[in-house]
Amino acid sequence: MRKLLNDPENVVRESLAGLAVAHGDILTVDLATQIVVRADAPRSGKVALVSGGGAGHEPMHGGFVGRGMLDAACPGAVFTSPVPDQMLAATTAVDGGAGVVHIVKNYTGDVMNFKLAAEDAADEGIEVESVLIDDDVAVQDSLYTAGRRGVGATVLAEKLAGAAAERGDDVAAVAGIARRVNERARSFGIALSSCIPPSAGKPIFDLPAGEMEVGIGIHGEPGRRREPLGTAREVAAELVEAVVSDLAPADGAEVLVFTNSMGGTPLLELYVLHGEIERELTERGLRPARRLVGPFITSLEMAGASLTVLELDDELAALWDAPVHTAALRWGV
């Protein structure tokens, strides 16, 4: 394992301390509770947005705390959901009296812990609406599974619901925007290598050169199947087919295209892939109207990429264009 660490046990805490130093104008970090809070929180009368999940997906979620996006984030241990105490601390820290929206990715641990936290918050008189994100088409949803995973759509839901909260929407409306994003977005990912969780110190799975894991999530867990690695064009076709066939957007729909690096794939390759993805989408009669390209929901140093497509309407497009000022996303300010 070649990692820049002091001690694997302290990696999250030390990373948060560094985040606070780097972005002190935007956010503060409470190292005792391990939460990241917008510098000017709580804002009276504004609906607050709280998200969280395991660490190891940076910049998600701490990098998305700031104006126009999240009010607080609570990272757990690497790939492990945070605990209810942390979520409650984040919720009470940012509650401005107008209610709090929890953005929860559909992983069993996240769901259970956020449920416990929402109950605790209700006991303290804070109105909490939870929105579940489950956009990963790699998972066949049925009554007999935990449902689809929440992946790339989380980033888009946090941006768009954050903009809705910023313009003064009430808690039901902000949660409604996040739910609409989840309904209209689908994701699919592939990996070219495993990641190495700091505590394990070795790769989770072995992937021989020339092969790829198809349908991976964001925790280095193996995908649904293994295939020979094709060209960027072939991979783009596979990603687009998986996402679009499930989303079934209207003919000629405007879409937001989010091409995400899992952490280890450099922008040189990601842009090759993104170009192919846009060509594929256009050939299918869709109109890419907004883009996000880069490492935004990662899996440590895993090589690979995921595609998220969101079918836009005028309101969602306007919310996307609204100003955002966070460590990882910044425009319009």
Add this chain to the structure above:
Amino acid sequence: MQEASTVITANAERLTELDSAIGDGDHGTNLTRGFRAVIEALAAAEDELPPGRRLILAGKTLVSKVGGASGPLWGTALRRAGRSVGDAALDGPALADALDAALAGVVELGSAEVGDKTMVDALTPATQALRTAVEAGEPLADAITAAADAAAEGARSTVPLQARKGRASYLGERSIGHEDPGAASTVLIITALGRALEG
């Protein structure tokens, strides 16, 4: 709890290996971290805490320190067991009731059934075996050994199953052929319970 912490720590690597196959490879480290916190919390508590109170404190500590799915599930199991025991002594019938309560809490929170390839596949037969042995009047140590054996059998039975709950369910058919890490840690914790009561 000391026994549970010791056995989890000693087996952390094996649990992590099992979890790497069908999860994200952190079950061992997470539970080790949790039980270490439990030992600290119990050491900091007042002396002479009755068994029920110790279990509740242990459960609360796991919920507040572990995260993921194992934190709330094991935390709920221990808290429910502790509440069932109350201030009574931990004899056979009390332990059988406690294990029933723990199982009920886990099933309620995780809504998993036997056959879903989860800790429920180990905890359910263990609970039944303990109840049967206690009602047959067997000594407590033998009853717990029977429970631990049943848990181990249950954990082995998860190998050919396809996961339907938790993170492993996302792998679909690829989860077949691997022992469920949650069932494996259940065996360790019930075995530890036996050793603690013997000692």
